[in-house]
Amino acid sequence: MRVALRVLAVGPLSTIQDLGRPGWFSVGVGVSGAADRRSLKLANRLVGNDEAAAGIETLLGGLELRAEAPVLLAVTGAQAAITVDGVPQGHSSVIALQPDQRLRIGMATAGLRVYVAVRGGITVEPVLGSRSRDTLAGIGPQPLAAGAEITVAPAGRLPWPNVEVAPVPAVESGVVTARVLLGPRDDWFADARVLFRDSWQVTDRADRVGVRLARPEGAAGLRRVDDRELPTEGMPLGAIQVPPSGEPVVFLADHPITGGYPVVGTVLAADVDLLAQARPGQHIRFVPSQP
Known part of the structure; x- marks a missing residue:
């Protein structure tokens, strides 16, 4: 070293x-x-x-x-x-x-x-x-x-870089599109597909744990069917957990491993990186993905 x-x-x-x-x-x-x-x-x-x-x-x-x-x-x-x-x-x-x-x-x-x-x-x-x-x-x-x-660490055995610059697309500054698999608790909501109807805005409550989203203007958010309680269950990376407010939280790298609010869907792992770069005020549009 x-x-x-x-x-x-x-x-x-x-x-x-x-x-x-x-x-x-x-x-x-x-x-x-x-x-x-x-x-x-x-x-x-x-x-x-x-x-x-x-x-x-x-x-x-x-x-x-x-x-x-x-x-x-x-x-x-x-x-x-x-x-x-x-x-x-x-x-x-x-x-x-x-x-x-x-x-x-x-x-x-x-x-x-x-x-x-x-x-x-x-x-x-x-x-x-x-x-x-x-x-x-x-x-x-x-x-x-x-x-x-x-x-x-010493780099003697590492291959020498063979490029000077990577031609990668710029980070998205407009609407970010993320693919979602519905479930496992989408049946806990009156209409889980509300998630896909409008874009959601990133709030200033965003960190390495997760991104809290604000509901579209004039929309009712994700409304629960009833007020049942959910036993604590595992939470994966990208889980879209919905607290009683109806405004979802998408879990990022430092998310808790369990939670007690229902998960309406999960962002595909490949698209979680996009949400990690989304700034407060930016809009997220979720689109359905097939298993």
């Missing part, structure tokens, strides 16, 4: 994330991991890492890093200005830093979460097999703070 970077600024929230810690539901621990797994995987591929290597997830931007040794980076996810010593850099590109050079990520103009991968992968002490910070359970490495040192 070697110290590759020093953190100079962290923005609203910067955490270490990999692809999470599956297999611990039986002891009450969720998977966690990157909220937008697709962006972390891309950043890792760009620098020649395994897709599951730990990187940095930063909310909105504002992250500033100084190189302590020669290092190779990639920045993906939300659309934010990237500079090295004030010189603009390409999004989703491979960036080489020499000692004392500074990488700065500005505030995102579209999307919510930016990812930084470092060649070799970030090395912090794993907890239950993962280097991810679970913000709900409070396990894993502490969020980054100014002055922190970032160490990386």
Whole structure:
């Protein structure tokens, strides 16, 4: 291991994330991991890492890093200005830093979460097999703070990156479309397909645990058939849980593993990444998917 970077600024929230810690539901621990797994995987591929290597997830931007040794980076996810010593850099590109050079990520103009991968992968002490910070359970490495040192693993056996930039689509800034499988509790609602009739607005109550949505203007929301109580049951990633208000919550990476409100449907795993990048005020349109 070697110290590759020093953190100079962290923005609203910067955490270490990999692809999470599956297999611990039986002891009450969720998977966690990157909220937008697709962006972390891309950043890792760009620098020649395994897709599951730990990187940095930063909310909105504002992250500033100084190189302590020669290092190779990639920045993906939300659309934010990237500079090295004030010189603009390409999004989703491979960036080489020499000692004392500074990488700065500005505030995102579209999307919510930016990812930084470092060649070799970030090395912090794993907890239950993962280097991810679970913000709900409070396990894993502490969020980054100014002055922190970032160490990386040796990269000698890793393949050398063979691209300079990835031509990926920009993060959606308009209406986000997400596919949903109805169930298992869609029969608890007078008309579960209300979910698909209009777009829903992301509220400011959105974090790594989940995204609370506001009902369409003038709509009644998802109305329960009766006031039965539901025994606590398991909650998967992407579950659309509906509290008594009728306004759904979509669970993201740090979601609780059980819950007592009915789940009207589940967002397909491939589309959860899209919701992880949706900003407050943005609209979500759900479309039905077949099993």
